[in-house]
Amino acid sequence: MNLVGNTWVIAKREFRGLINTPLAWTILSLVGALLAWLFLLQLDQYEVYRSQLLNLSNPPGVTQLLVTPFFSSAGMILMLVLPMLTMRSFAEQQRDHTLTLLMSAPISLTSIVLGKFLGICGFLALLLTLLISMPLSLLVATPLDIGLLASAATGITMLAASFTAVGLWTSSLTRHPAVAAITGLGLLLLLWFLSAAGKNSDGGYSADALLPLLSTRYHFQKLLSGWVSSTDIAYFLILITLMLGLTVLRLHNQRYQR
């Protein structure tokens, strides 16, 4: 009924709760610095190869050479960092008994979970803005392949959102934030490296391999290469829905605890 309003209230509160903690700002500044350094490194490398590129008949563009590897490492970094951003969400509230406040209020579990998800995504938006503005800053000096950049940005946004959903679920499983973070990281690593299962000797994927299709990395890299297909978008949306659904289920089942 009032799903949107309630979700918005929870999302605002979750966002405030995050920006009130030094942890979130530490993560934001450290990741920001690390990404900036990686970006400059990538830029340096491009300078080295530029003379050789001139000899090629159809050289890859600056966007492809810079953005794809840069976003690829950014994806890895997000995987390591996001569980720390999501770990407190439910675990700490359960430990401090503040979850009762939400569970006793006349709002649905869907509102609670969706609100928390959107709240964290709000903070994530700061990080992603920082990330995407780095390659965009090159526009001052050179034209960019905006289409490719948009596709890569979609990819990293989807990736980060699904990491957040996974982290939320593991946070609802325990009352210890550290346990939530470690479980979340384990699960993310597993989802990421599933792609290795179906690799051919030539580095491509065999046609009948199923496991890579379940991997976050597989779909992320397809988006990074500028190939926006509904399958990859759908994969991330399904992963997010599944994780948020499991979180709702977990909260629901808590009322039936034995």
Added chain:
Amino acid sequence: MLATSPCFPRCAPHNLTNMSSPTLIDVNHLYRNFNSAAAVIDVSFSLHSGEILGFLGPNGAGKSTTLRMITGNLAPTSGQVMIGPYDLQLEPISARRMIGYLPDSPPLYRDCSVKEFLRFCGQLHGISARQLPGAINRAVERCGLDEVRDKLINHLSKGFQQRVGIAQAIIHEPPLVILDEPTVGLDPRQIDEIRTLIRELGRDHSVILSTHILSEVQAVCSHVQIINRGQLVLKSQLTELNHNLLDATHEITFRTPPPLETLNQLRLVKQASQNNKNGFVLQFHDPVRGINELLQQSLNRGWGIDQLTPPQASLEQLFMQLTEEPEIGDADHVLEASQELTR
């Protein structure tokens, strides 16, 4: 030693038996198991608007488990909870809208100021943006939080934190307020302040107050129920209970005892029996006037009262009696005792 008839503290003046007022909460045959252990066994009770129910029991008897079930935080193994017209299981959101709940550990966001926290709670309960400032002001005022409204909750004393917890439970003006041990860990002055607050709440909310402190119930409640080992062992109105307790027996020792028949013939003596040569046990129709009569007669006829012991049966005694560890196979005995005492 000469003592007069005991005077029980009366509860706050409010409507005790207003049967026409709507039933706010109706709990039917509630059971809850944790693994195979039964935490709550066949608990049923109801509460009308304007009543303050004291929910007594030793620690671990099932008070908090029951309260968590009637606020929708824990699903019962079986049984039904009706909040007003809503079934808590089937229409949880409508039902929860009627409840304000302070759990045994207050759910406070410690990184918020009091005002921010109450605003969030008001929004959770769907108070519109226009009415929110008024609602916050009312809750702040009622709970005496004016001087700390802009402070971080983390920096408040335990007493103030408890009050923020209560403010959180009443900000949306729910018909039913449920407080789980609101005075635990407070100093005597703070306890007194919280009690005054609860008494005030009783004027326009119904309150369920769980506690293991007996004087608290006698100080603020209109109804009392005692839970032990997951079962309700007593349900009563406090006035009725006090009345029954007054009805209990007085022990009297005379220096020169009159014959038993003489005592039985006194107008206000209901029943008299002899304990030993000098000691008697008396039951009065009206204890206060009955004792006056007895003293008068004693003076006139020179019986010489050595000792007069008023009935010791206080709520405390009743509580101890009802919640004592039963011998094996003695559970029924406790129930019988309670029925006898509340009849």
